Amino acid sequence: MSMVLALGGAAAATWALRGGGDGGETDLASSTWVDMRAEVGVKAIEELLARHTQAVKKKDLNAWMADVDQSDAAFAKRQKQLFDNLVKMPFSDISFDRTKLPARQLARFLPTQLFDRYHAAVHVEAVTIRHRIEGVDSKTVAIPWMPVVALVKGKWRIVGDAAGKDLPLGANGQPWDSTGPVAVLRNDRVIAVVSVDDAERGRSLLQLAETSLKQVAEVRPTGWDGKVLFTAVQDKRIFDTYFAESQERVAQVAAIAVPYYNQVGDWASSPAYSSTRVVFNPTQLTAQPEELAHDLTHEFAHAAMGPVTTARTPRWVVEGFAEYVAYKKDKVRADGIRNALGDLTISTLPTDDQFYSEPRNYVASWLANRMIAEKFGEAKLIAFYEAFQNVSEVESAARSVLGIGVSALEQQWRDYVAQQRG
Template identity: 90%
Template structure:
């Protein structure tokens, strides 16, 4: 579940203010793709890629890349250079065997026209740990196109399509430009190389935000974060392949990753949450950026206990609770942020992102629980959805009340806060 800090921006402001080149065709012949023949050769190619990144050997990487397309060669060199800058404690490129039909739809037509039957898409799992951040192995997808050319298998292009697995083309090393990796003891920030000064300011801000989160959630997660804030908007847009209309409304997202690629595995286990910024948000006011960082880091902190059953109003409202925890928000700001929003029943997941003011209403619901029952109970309420799917069950188990009482307490609290 990708967690987006989106259209709440306007309401949040109200609260804070109180008011390729041409190439020749390549002929091909019949190619033996039986397991242990073609498959083994590609696995050996990926093993060489692994060693190339570990040894930071550009020539070794490029030896398995088709050199006939100058634009693709340039992209591959940039990909390698970005990978080489990442502080990997470990990394491997592992072939994931999937049915050919499942992958065929991601093969760009121009590559099929060029290589004919001797070309296909591979599903590759990049398993890695970032030093100083990850305690568990993180799996991300890569879908290169490989072709039999000049007597061997080479990487010739990249797969494309809106149904690609979550995270494909969305990693910091996928940036089309060079990146810079900035770090302190608990945070790694990946920014565009020519944006390093702003990146250092962002890293300093992020350290303060992380401290705010750790005060609320000191254990139960790694307490460390990797976030991406590159200027290449394609990295951010990748996570909105099926909802492009929402991209402009979203400031940042928290993306959970697992020990296997979720789209390719039955029951992956949670590993870590990465934060990705919308580059259009990087020019926002300092106070707004700080809020966004705290909100997203709160998602990362709760990532290990967030499930598909956890209601969005709990997930997003909790992150807002952490982000606003030390703010003194006047009644006028709350009235302005909520406007004429009717507070009746807690928003459903289907409704949540359609109404930006649900962020504010949910923040007030979480803050009410913390104030009335204690912050520990709020966290226990959040964690309860690991085992139950209904608010009624979680509320009775943790708070000792039913959902109707919870909603009445929330309505009364909001009315009081509105003044």
């Protein structure tokens, strides 16, 4: 403690560190002084991150590990695997940039065991990994990373990872975060990251993905990059990361499309959309090819509409459109629709709050989107989707694009569903 105080003196910045047994989300335990002036501690950490950037670009493991505290053998092993996975990724550019956030905001993510081990001179950093995937990204994608750094023998080193349910979206959920080695497979428009042991199965998945992407491009040929990166590793933790607040939904979801921006969404007020990544639930990788193809097409449709999807776009539009694209070439019989809908009452379009609580809302929303495409034309369906960039009410979007109000739209939907049920 006296050594740390000597480093900073009265000019040092204060770091609030939390204690407890749950990964750092309990009451304030203590405040310590660490010199984080721009010309001292901040500069040292920024230089560390710059060395990390160069280590990945030059594929230099020794340079990467030189800034990692290797006293914990298990953590050192994970860092070597992280590096090995990172250098397999086809980055056209990458950088690790320190993001300035209040210390108290980050302190709650400090694992208690790291505080106990390193005492005063330890804290969580907010790092933005800015990168582009070669042949996929036309814009820079920002990913959050929250390493724990500590003063070890007078030098700042990476000693662990932040923990907690409220980590920013995407933290610990990237393909390179897999605890096992990954393989990167690609064709002209799709990059698939799979576990090394799944490389052979991954090639079949890549072929399905190419067909699915072609199906999406026939509906949405412009307005997006037309290329996708998807993750299908066996490390279930990667997929579960996106359901920290709703673990009960994990088993119900085959894959998820994750939008990313030019800044980390949780750390910025107005980030601009960059790209959508697709992450597979590893429990679904043994599904039948037809089911996998449907899931891929659905998620790729989300990627295609990512640039025009906003917080105002209703869930029934977002999910129903993706199902419309996935089912477009299928002949679905009336008895299949009846079985899928069961006794679901078709009255008003589902609200966002209730959408995911009823799986059959996917079917009902698919029929709503298909009805719009059949009655008004596919171009009008897309225009209706895009209208929510400027309006928040279905009433306004329906009147401006379809020429009818929401009451008439819902009545047409009810009539259409009744007809499809037979």
